[in-house]
Amino acid sequence: MSEQAIFDVFVIGGGINGCGIARDAAGRGYSVALAEMDDFASGTSSGSTKLIHGGLRYLEHYEFRLVREALMEREVLWAMAPHVIWPMRFVLPYHKGGLRPAWLIRLGLFLYDHIGGRKLLPATSTLDMTRDPAAAPLKRLFTKAFEYSDGWVDDARLVVLNARDAADRGARIMARTRVVSARRDNGRWAIETEDALTGKRETVRARLLVNATGPWVDRVLADAIGKNDVHNVRLVQGSHIVVKKKFDDPRAYFFQNPDGRIMFAIPYQDDFTLIGTTDRDFTGNPAEVRISDAEIDYLCRSASEYFSDPVTKDDIVWTYSAVRPLYDDGASKAQEATRDYVLRLEGENGQAPLLNIFGGKLTTYRRLAESALEKIGEAIGIKGSKWTAGSHLPGGDFPAAGYDAEVAKLKTHYPFLAASHARRLVRLYGTRAKQLLDNAASEADLGRRFGADLYAAEVDWLIAHEWALRAEDVLWRRTKLGLKLSRAETAELEEYMRDAASAAA
């Protein structure tokens, strides 16, 4: 497409919602451009608890529409991307006199099992905690627990796979490109972008603008689009800690805290446990959100109420924090604000249309994109029809329960790979792991080793196919090898990537 061409749809924001909308729109035949000011998923979409879940807790707030839609999405998304999404069982320990009565939890789990179109995920069961191995790491407080199904997702990869697929379907996908201003001009949008690396500005024209900037949505409305007095989202910070593995069981725990909040402790990256999250109102710049000492204390204290071996600050190997862009429904407490999404289309009397996205979960991103496409169709004319359910994200074209078979296939093709390496590559790249490994016949063919099992072949692939630019992109979003590489190894990777970027410039 030439520089002067007018795109049908211009999306601001490369989080899950922006990338999901761009992919859906490109697949229907719209011409699409997307600009992300930093790296894909560098905002909220890499800072989640990483669950594809109905949201058991939301039933308490009567969010039946959201919970049903989210439950239905679990198996749809698993089938779309079985490399980065997989089922997980959750153990909810119960003791008499606890915060919620057993009948309430049972009712919630009954709904969970019956309103969500469950086909492959196993149903809820009750555990005898005097015998079940799930009791092993916990204090001896529980005689009973409920075990139920939800899903796990590599959130940052889900985003970049949507961006990749959108690009493969013809979208112009721009990383590190900030939208500086967007103004209406003769029934069209004139969008001024700035390249974060070179400072170069460009004006792109489009028929419809989508503001999918998550926690920045009001800022973009005010600063780039020039709206006054906007207040649509409530920003709520949530933080996580990653600690050395607290238990060997493959199941995750769902804990109820004395303050009424809930918390997860999840097996993470083989050697770790992920614990979170918190909920507190946030007023700063979302790009600068960091976990506070009070949150660290809260997470350690709450987890230690359950684990017999307390969780301490010294166990922490990594933390991350993100800001939920919740649609502001005027709820009094942050944890009570709705988790549902709201799409608002503006632009009457021939004005170029603007679609604002407020809220939205990773779990519902595909449905949110379908709703966005309905509005886009209303505004600029329908193209194509719904297509993403039943599609595959890049590398996800294998059966939902076929991960082990994919690993075995990869090992047969590349016998020199260590089993753990093959497993990691299939988790991240699915069937595309073969493209990445190409003709390699030995470890030496993978090029320089940076640390753990990260070789130049993978780094080069991520630069070429997934817009990776800095070490951080590779170590904390495309992979989680940041947990394994030393500082010196990270510095070497940074230098390698800097050289690769200047050679490409």
Ligand SMILES: Cc1cc2nc3c(=O)[nH]c(=O)nc-3n(C[C@H](O)[C@H](O)[C@H](O)COP(=O)(O)OP(=O)(O)OC[C@H]3O[C@@H](n4cnc5c(N)ncnc54)[C@H](O)[C@@H]3O)c2cc1C
């Ligand atoms: C602590 C926490 C836990 C969560 N856990 C879960 C969970 O377990 N399951 C689940 O389903 N959901 C979960 N969520 C919700 C989910 O993560 C978010 O709702 C979702 O990621 C929001 O995506 P987004 O695309 O709207 O926003 P973002 O991911 O923030 O994307 C917006 C993007 O816009 C870009 N941007 C901003 N301004 C501009 C500009 N001017 N020009 C160009 N780009 C710009 C930003 O850089 C950013 O990348 C959680 C959220 C949090 C915070």
